[in-house]
Amino acid sequence: MKKLHIIIIVLLLSASSYAQKNILVTNDQGKLMYYHVGNIPAADSLQRLAVAQAFLKKYYPDIKPDKDQPVNGSSLNAKGKFTLYSKGLIAGQEDGLLQFDLTIAFKETKYRVMATNLTYLPLQRNRYGLFTPVAGISYTLEELSKKVKESQYENYSKQITTFFSYLDQQLYNYLNHTDAKPAKPLESKHVSTKDW
Numbered sequence: 001m002k003k004l005h006i007i008i009i010v011l012l013l014s015a016s017s018y019a020q021k022n023i024l025v026t027n028d029q030g031k032l033m034y035y036h037v038g039n040i041p042a043a044d045s046l047q048r049l050a051v052a053q054a055f056l057k058k059y060y061p062d063i064k065p066d067k068d069q070p071v072n073g074s075s076l077n078a079k080g081k082f083t084l085y086s087k088g089l090i091a092g093q094e095d096g097l098l099q100f101d102l103t104i105a106f107k108e109t110k111y112r113v114m115a116t117n118l119t120y121l122p123l124q125r126n127r128y129g130l131f132t133p134v135a136g137i138s139y140t141l142e143e144l145s146k147k148v149k150e151s152q153y154e155n156y157s158k159q160i161t162t163f164f165s166y167l168d169q170q171l172y173n174y175l176n177h178t179d180a181k182p183a184k185p186l187e188s189k190h191v192s193t194k195d196w
Contacts, residue, residue, distance in 0.1 A: 030142070031118075032141045032142055034113070038113075038172055049074070049104075052171065055170070063078045065077065074107060077103050078103075079102070081099045081100065086152065087152075097120070100118050102115050111172075113167070118160070120144045
């Protein structure tokens with residue numbers, strides 16, 4: 001009887017882990033994206049934007065905020081990239097770059113993290129032994145599933161969701177840390193939080 005209970009528990013755990021394999025979602029245009037909405041204490045959205053900019057500058061210097069953002073906006077738009085690795089026997093090898101657009105937005109007691117326009121750039125070793133993107137070749141994440149093996153695509157999906165989940169968790173911790181000193185808040189008398 002105990003063996004039967006153990007078998008049922010193992011089957012239920014494996015089924016639940018299988019169901020949570022992919023947390024990338026599809027947006028209105030049918031494109032894959034990372035999306036998360038979380039709760040934070042109420043504060044001025046502009047102050048939160050300054051804290052989010054300081055967070056990206058400190059922890060993710062490769063993610064660059066757009067230069068032409070509105071001063072009184074409620075969201076921070078940025079572009080970034082990170083390296084995807086193939087599974088190796090001992091260690092992984094650089095396999096490609098993932099370029100993305102990142103949006104961090106604030107409204108009342110909520111924040112939203114969205115990573116869109118996920119584009120894969122394959123890497124090749126150049127004559128100096130460094131990995132560089134292959135010129136003229138890029139695939140959207142939706143196309144990539146048809147270009148690589150299923151196991152390789154699952155590996156990439158896992159790395160992507162891990163990266164954005166970790167960024168999201170770090171941002172949440174940074175926003176709620178009482179000792180975090182934000183950059184000088186932008187002065188504005190009107191904040192638009194419509195459309196979401």
